[in-house]
Amino acid sequence: MDRLSDDLLIEKLKSTVYTDNDEAMSFLYKVMYRKVAYFIQKNKGTEQDADDIFQDALIALYKLSKADRLQSVNNVQAYFFSICKNLWYKTLKKNQKITGLTEEHHLLPEVEVPMQAILSKEKNQLLNQLLGNLGEQCKQILIHYYYERLKMKEIKKLMNFSSEQVTKNKKFACMKKLKEIINANPSLEALLK
């Protein structure tokens, strides 16, 4: 993978094409993972902690890019490292491995930490199992439209539908299907709350 400039990195993170997002994330792994892992392992963490923090930081950066909040960042890699440090300090504090925050911690950028919104692996597996009936295409349409807030025109292009009307119809049908699945599975409703 070639080296990505900050602008290109942000552009690829923002892209609606998943392979672009993956390329940007893979690049960050290549250039940042060892540094982050070293920092976490030097600060009471394990390799597993480093893996978790790195993934959460990637999600945070991804969301910031989607919300156009990276435009004023001078050095994306340094900013990403700060996010990792911030997330790790919060984890340490949560686990009471540190009693107080360091001076450096106050200087780190505050980002929306996605940890609360992210499901545990077990819950994720259950969710995937229950949503299996929804079908991959429906799941993707709903994610594109409601979670990623893409326009019908963009979804039509990404999913190769013949027209915007066809895309709208599909979305309507998928939403109906999701309601039926949730109504039929009270455990899913509780899980998603």
Next chain:
Amino acid sequence: MKEHMENQIDAYLLGRMQSDELKEFENRLLRDKELAQGVETRRQLLQYIDTIGEAALKNRVQAVHQSAKKTLSTNRTHKTVRFLKYAAAVLTLITASYFLMRSLAPKQNIYDTYYQAYDLSFGTREEGSSDDEVLTLAGRLYSNGNYVEALQQFNALPDSLINAKINLAKGISYLESGQYSNAIATLQLLIDAKDPVYEGHARWYQAMTYIKSNKRMEAKILLQQIAAESESFNQQQAKEILDLLE
């Protein structure tokens, strides 16, 4: 709920309404209980989709993570393999050098132990020609170990004056000067001529030249010839060296 109303609720919840449309929709919400209920149900549904979206994003990041970790690990493995290859190459080189040095060391010792320049004197005549003076000078330089200068004088002599003794001195001088191929060629003249006095000497010094220039096989052939001949020059030494080379 009708599709049109659903689309309106979506536009409201996703923040896609224009200000006038938004104002009108919010007014309706205050009056229309069914619509308010519809919005609440939809809001909950969108929260579910957000959770599904988060989970899908996490899955995508995990997939990138697995792939990237594998690549990092492969790169580390490649680096390790590359390092091991270099290490193996260096080790092989060191080992080869060690054995080469070991194989050469005895030859170097053999040469130092057994080699000695042959003592040749070129007598002076009181009323000699200029060529005699050159020969005398060459002889003196040879005896003093100034082989390069001696060769210059020997080579200044006319061909008619060159004899077996001078060729032997020249051969030894070439050997001493590091000009091994010239040494071999000059000494070969004596061997080819089957010189009755110096053929054995020539064979010996050729063998020494081969040893000096690390040509083990050629040296052995000559030494075997010397060892096989009765009363040949340095016969005993040739046998000793052959034992060492074995």
